Amino acid sequence: MTFYRSVVLVFLFFSVSFGLSRWLWVRYLHAFTRRSLRRLGYHATELKYSFEEIIYLIALPATDHLLQSATVEHMHIVVDYDSLLFPSAQALRVVFIDDHGTKQWIAFLSFDRFHIPVLDEAYALDKLTEAEMMKITTFLFLHPNTHDGIIREVVRKMRA
């Protein structure tokens, strides 16, 4: 009986770690970002980020009639993480899903090309360390508001 208990406990440890690691990481980033930005006198929702580095995999404006009529609701963000246990955000992919469920990769934003000028400036002025800047940037990179903003920008460019 104790044999199984030992196995269950170890499995439990790994299961919690695998299952909740990413969620706990985002919780930690949230708390850290709120604390750090308060120190700098900002709020996460006020920070403007750059769309400049979004890479499009389709012609702009879109030439495909399906993509031309695409709405925000057709667009979805897929986050590429590096690892489940030691998560780090790699990139955001904007995927178009049509009414039949067919997926098409539309745009891509790499994490190392996601810039927030205010943070870059604070880092350059030694108000933030590189690690702190990366954590805040990561939180904003994963934030649903950022994803909505990117989707709106992609749709705008597709129609422009």
Added chain:
Amino acid sequence: MIGNVWLVAVITYSLILNYVRHTFSALWNKVAFVVSAFIVTMASSWFLDQKVLPWLLVFCIILSAYSFFLVGGVIAGLLSMVAVYFSRQNDPVYVIRFGLISILFGVVGGFCFAWLHKRKERQQQWIGRLLKQSKDLHILREISVSLQSTLELDRLIHIILTSITAGYGLGFNRALLFTASDDRHNVRGMFGIGPMTVTEGYDIWKNVVTHNMTLTDFIALKDKARHENHQLNALLQSMTFSLTDPTSVFYQALLQKRPIIVRHVDLHDTTQKQLHDAFQMDECAVIPLLNRTKPVGILVIDNVVNRNPITDESLESIMPIISQAALAIENARMFNHTEWMAQTDDLTGLYNHRYFQKTLHQEIVRAKVSLQALSLIIVDIDYFKVYNDTNGHDRGNEALQNVALIMKSVIGAQGLVCRFGGEEFVVLISGKSKTESKIYADQIRVAVETTNFYHEDTQPLGKLTVSVGIASFPDDGDQPDQIFQSADRALYQAKSLGRNCIVVS
């Protein structure tokens, strides 16, 4: 009861660990998790059932190899052997056998994870390159469309520099363009885009991000860019560098026909020193603009704000744009030259009849809008046929050139002097009434009369003279033809009055 306590303890520990370890650096995060996995494994088997320990340690070895590859696998294998030794002290053969297997397992696991990691990295690199190529293609497409939309040199240069400096473009912090002189012996600062200081750079960037500006938006803002980069351009346009000095980085770039990345400014090179002193340029790339091996100019780029190093790879993206830019600049120059030739009189260097007609129409429209006067002066050399017949066409041409010079020096920037044809010249003066214009006309007449022309004593009046007719808008009409005919009538009246005089319509 004991089981539930263990259960709660492990869950709580896992939750705390998985929250807290993210506060550490990446390395210590991994160390904390692997060590914790060992602790949980050891504790659960130590206190509950030691027989299960070797099996559970396998997970720890896998985890360690996953986290630290070969080193992690080997260390985890050794630690596992030590742990098993303490639980099975009476069975050394088992311990040694387990130790060897676990180390081997760790080595194999470490190799496998390292191989997978490298493979993933390579794949990401390839995807990164492909995506970068895709972005470069988008930029090139957008720029090509913009470049084809104009032949204005100023606008072309603005498009090129914007595409190099905008984040939606290639994203360099600053770009300075120098264009080659006609004899290709010098380059002169033409136009630059970018901040003078780091703070200015961040301010510009924050503004760009706030307004969510695209490359097309930037390209549309030519005048704004000129205004915003006023200080940079004032400094840049005061700079001229020789292209014949072999020690200059500009000379070297043109000689080698490829970009040169300057990692550390060489202060012995006067070009680099001047750029460093004027623009705080520590690291930059010097890119030659060539059109069929002929130097068109030099582009200097740097990352003064974010200090990102300029790499050969980053320059690869710029080269297709540079080739197009060199061709476009050369085409625009040729177009400007052709346009200049089409509207200039070869002999006198004045604007010609075609240009006069175009400008007269434009000026009348402008005068109507601004409710200002516009005067037209027609100047005709008296008895010019006689002068030509007596002194020959070469001397006649010389006289035309001298009269043109006199008119240009009298009118200066106050108006436009054109050769209308033959020995007739016209002057357009905006904002001046007929009375005011008569002062200029009289200055011209007197200057011609008092100037010594070759053998002018053979003229019927004993000297070379001019007759002048003046008309103006709105007094003599609001159409170009009406005004011109009024001035022409006044001129004939001056001729009939004995010449060398002025008649105002």
